[in-house]
Amino acid sequence: MPRPYTPKVVTASDLLEGDVIYLTATDNWTRHLAEAELIEDEAHAQLRLLLAESQPNRVVGAYLAEVKPGPHGPEPTHFREAFRATGPSNYAHGKQTGL
Amino acid sequence: MYSYSDFDRAFLAERNAQFRAQVDRRLKGHLTEDEFKPLRLMNGVYLQLHAYMLRVAIPYGTLNAAQMRQLALLAEKWDKGYGHFTTRQNIQYNWPKLPDIPDMLDALGEVGLHAIQTSGNTIRNTTADHFAGAAADEIADPRPLAELIRQWSTDHPEFQFLGRKFKIAITGSPADRAVTAAHDIGLRIVEKDGELGLKVLVGGGLGRTPMIGQVLRDFLPRADLLPYLEAALSTYNLLGRRDNKYKARIKITVHENGIEEIRRLVEARFLETRAEFSGEDQRLLGQIETHFAPPAFRGGNTEAYDTAYAADPVFRAWADTNLAAHRRADHTIVSISLKTPGQTPGDATAEQMRAMAELAERYGYDELRISHEQNVILPHVHKSDLPQLHATLKQHGLATANIGLISDIIACPGMDYCALATARSIPIAQEIATRFEELKLEHDIGPMKIKISGCINACGHHHVGHIGILGLDRAGVENYQITLGGDAGPDAVIGSRAGPGFPAEEIVPAIERLVRAYLDLREDPGESFLSTYRRLGDTPFKSALYDAADRTKAA
Ligand code: HEM
Ligand code: SF4
Secondary structure (H helix, E strand, O other): OOOOOOOEEEEEEEOOOOOEEEEOOOOOEEOOHHHOOOEOOHHHHHHHHHHHHOOOOOEEEEEEEEEEEEOOEEEEOOHHHHHHHHOOOOOOOHHHOOO | OOOOOHHHHHHHHHHHHHHHHHHHHHHOOOOOHHHHHHHHHHOOEEEOOOOEEEEEEOHHHEEOHHHHHHHHHHHHHHOOOEEEEOOOOEEEEOOOOHHHHHHHHHHHHHOOOEOOOOOOOOEOOOEEOOOOOOEOOOOOOOHHHHHHHHHHHOOOHHHOOOOOOEOEEEEOOOOOOOOHHHOOEEEEEEEEOOEEEEEEEEOOEOOOOOEOOEEEEEEEEHHHHHHHHHHHHHHHHHHOOOOOHHHOOHHHHHHHHOHHHHHHHHHHHHHHHHHHOOOHHHHHHHHHHHHOOOOOOOOOOOHHHHHHHHHOHHHHHHHHHHEEEEOOOOEEEEEEOOOOOOOOOOEEEHHHHHHHHHHHHHHOOOOEEEOOOOOEEEEEEEHHHHHHHHHHHHHOOOOOOOOOOOOOOEEOOHHHOOOOOOOOOHHHHHHHHHHHHHHOOHHHHOOOOEEEEOOOOOOOOHHHOOEEEEEEEEOOEEEEEEEEOOEOOOOOEOOEEOOOOEEHHHHHHHHHHHHHHHHHHOOOOOOOHHHHHHHHOOHHHHHHHHOOOOOOOOO
16 A cells, blocks of 8 residues: 655745745645645645745745644644744744744 | 955955856856855855855954844844854855855845955965953964965966865963964964064874874964975875875875974975065055054943942853953953854854944944854953843853853754764753753853864864774764863864764663763862863773663663
8 A cells, every 4th residue: 555645735935034924725835834734745745845836035945844734734743843933942032933 | 354455345345246257157057166166165065964154254253243143134034043153263055056156145245254264275264262352361463464374375377176175273372272272273373582572382182083283394484384384285295196086285294204304304495485575564464564563452441340249150150261361451352152052062143143233333443353262252341341241142042151061062063964973962062961951060160171073074173182082883873982181272182082982862861871971080169170170080980980870781
């Protein structure tokens, strides 16, 4: 049996601000992981990544990050993505402000 | 201190204008990220975990008040009100926006600061003893030579695309506060038969293959410095590996070819380079030296100091830890700690930077230094000014009395900011400092250097910490490995790994067990952790880490 595909989101850094952004199902970019498109199919994931990479004037360094589905949308599975989704732990900066 | 000539200013303005145009082309989509990345890195602009980061060089760690104020201005105007001082005598801004960076660089240029060669495979900011020009134990001020190296290496056409980054450190004191043995080239000013020269070390470095530098030349006449460096760099440029980034530093070149072969090649090349130097560099050095003349030290008695020392225990505790011997008996070197327990090591707010600038102007002959230990130094203060200075420091949260103690921790940005990190460093430093503050054991423990890196690159110098902590990712969980017995001093030693790492919630208790074991094992309160470790070896310390009944699990 093929291994089930681990869900992903497309994430990148914003060209102007350098902060973390995610691709939504409606082809927009959001700063909130919960609003990202949860991708559960490998072929679809590659297409979504291509879409991100075709926007070099909006995003930098797009990649697929592992997530798991949660009650309010995708949630990080690895601590690195958890930090990217929130911000640094020494100050309430990044996405912790104004959330 | 060195002040820019018209040539320097014009060069900087031109470089900044070029970069402004490059940013503009990137924003308009005329440059791809692949094209832009090397250009931004050449100007100190990284893309980190949450934002861009701008790294500004503080040449040999020396600043004046106007420069410090400008650093504060950048923090306030284009960042989040603070800056992070690093082990490489740089300051990093963690939140700049790309379109603002050209303005930030122009603002830096106004006070003779820049971000050139703070990244890339070039000769980086030459670091120096932070007590340079002031320390009682110094043979000579190393900064004129550091400035000479800066002028020679900045935009040097042959060395813009080396196999890998290249870091030079220089000390003028046998105490070596610049960790020269952990640099690609380490320079130590020495004296032989009344003549000043340099002992040249090569092939030191930390990172994934830590190595202590070896002696390339025991005594190099001072006048031969640039031709000799040029010979060493060009030997490395030819011989160094370019096939594998992890084997590209000069430490690997030295390791693979042997120090004798490297010496033979460098000395042979040196015969050619020396012939090419016409003496212009020595004329330049003479000119540079006039910029580093000591200030006109004021006289006067030190009674105010003696009175405060006798009367005020808080002042006394601070004076006992944060002052160092100045070459004049009526002056002292003040270390301002950026390590208040619970704070991020090396961070200063804009308001604190301005306060330090003000103090430097009022009491410190307009001089400031940044130490590789991420603190700020006022190198020349008359002792009678100390009580007022201390009172002002207190008002700004800058009077922590912990220099050289367990809470004076070096920590790299780690996974709170750094895109390469495998774990966080800052919270570990905060927790250790806070814990020992609670225990009130810090002064009893005495000299202790804890150094923390968030990945194998070792920016936090963990290999040369008495206790080193390396953060790793073990199956998706932050895990911390301990090294013991490292030393960053003149006889530098790479620490050895104690054993399996600890998960984040167990690292502070592990450090506490280690320290309590030391307190039990030392012969008397005068025996430091490092001396005790050297006397007894690692067995009792490993036992404290791993055999204790109260510990649960190690990964
Ligand atoms: C935040 C962005 C940073 C990045 C991307 C970065 C990258 C690196 C890398 C890749 C290495 C390993 C070099 C090698 O082994 O060849 C390294 C080493 C080092 N870095 Fe950083 N670093 C960063 C921040 C810092 C900071 C904040 C400091 C000072 C606190 C620093 C100081 C050093 C030092 C002292 C070394 C080890 C000495 C050596 O080069 O062998 N770095 N860094
Ligand atoms: S040691 Fe690793 S985590 Fe720390 S700053 Fe260097 S590259 Fe980043």
